[in-house]
Amino acid sequence: MRVLLTGWASFLHGEATAGDALSLRAVGAALTAAGIDHDVVWSPGFRPGTRHLPDAPPSEYTHVVFACGPLHGPQVRSLHERYASCRRIAIGVSVPDPDDPAATGFHRIFPRDDGxxxxxxxxxxxxxxxVLGVVLAPHQPEYGGAGRHDDVHDALTGWVAGLDCARVPLDTRLAHEDWQRCATPDQFVSLVSTMDVVVTTRLHGLVLGLKAGVPVVAVDPVAGGGKVTAQAKALGWPVVAAEEAGDTALLDARLKGCLTTAVTPPPAPSLAGLVDELAASR
Structure with missing residues (x-):
């Protein structure tokens, strides 16, 4: 016996959700525990370099197991055609139409929608x-030719994409009618406080991360240093220069330090000078 383990995350034009991947993991673990030989196939768009459906000839398998998701559409039907010689079993699936050939092609179905x-x-x-909150600065024309935003962001997001972490895009811009943004600064700081680390090229990504007690990998997108560098100096916090943004070893070291560093929110600035200035004019 040899089982081919498949799901929607196996199709070239399918999609890989967290639920799909975890379902395949669960079934794979159960088969391993039972001593059942099996292979898992993944979409080349999701996991290049692993086994894909074209790499799994029907002659090498006795069974095909399809885990998670709805049984419908041509991609599921194609499994029945390609693996017609195998016994085909679906588990943890939805069956919107029991008469759909995508469903009737299975020899056995263990549905999940039975209540x-x-x-x-x-x-x-x-x-x-x-969990990393990522706050990127927009283009800042005030810095003219010193702005390195595109290059810095390409390097930084490429680095983040390769980390084993959850990435959460964060935006300091507020909006009352856009549900994807915070409506108040209190909401934003509350959101930031749930992160393990903030990665940012924006001044207020740095400041509000530290205000929330969250360590920050701060990168200045301006060659020679701009306001991020100036504010990091004022707060006694390290900053990566624009010229160093492509140094993954440096970024790794800063992240490692952040994950082991307890942050004390920085002191508030004094407004006494402004108050005295205005008071003197009364």
């Missing part, structure tokens, strides 16, 4: 990873 069966993803082990 009593928990979703497969609940059976999969997960590992906690750091």
């Amino acid at each position: 009593v069966t928990p979703d497969l993803s609940l059976a999969a082990p997960v590992s906690k990873t750091p």
Whole structure:
């Protein structure tokens, strides 16, 4: 017996959701525990360099297991055609139309929508990873030719994409009618406080991260240093220069330091000078 483990995350034009991947993980772990030989196939768009459907000839398998998602559409039907010689089983799936050939092609279906069966993803082990809030500065024309925003952001986001972490895009801009943005600064600082680390090229990404007690990987997108560098100096916090943004070893070191550093919110600035200035004019 040899099983080919598939799902929507196996199709070239499918999609890989967290639930899909965890369901495949759960089934794979169960097969391994039972001593059942199996391979998992992934979409080349999601996991290049792994086994894909074209790499899994039907002659090498006795069974095909399809885990998670709805049984419908030509991609699922194509499994029945390609693996017609295999016994085909679906588990943890939705069956919107029991008469759809995508569903009737399976020899056995273990559905999840019967009102009593928990979703497969609940059976999969997960590992906690750091959560990084990413706050990128917009183009800042006031810096003229010194602005290196595009190059810095390409390097920084490329680095972040390669980390084993959860990435959360954050925007300091507020909006009352856009549900994807915070409506008040209190909401934004509350959101930032849930992050493990903030990665930013924006002054207020640095300042509000520290205000929320969250360590910050601060990168100045301006060659020679701009307001991020000046504010980092005022707060006694390290900053990566624009010229160093492509140094992944440096970024790794800063992130490692952030993950092991407890942050004390910086002191508030004094407004006494402004008050005295205005008071003297009364």
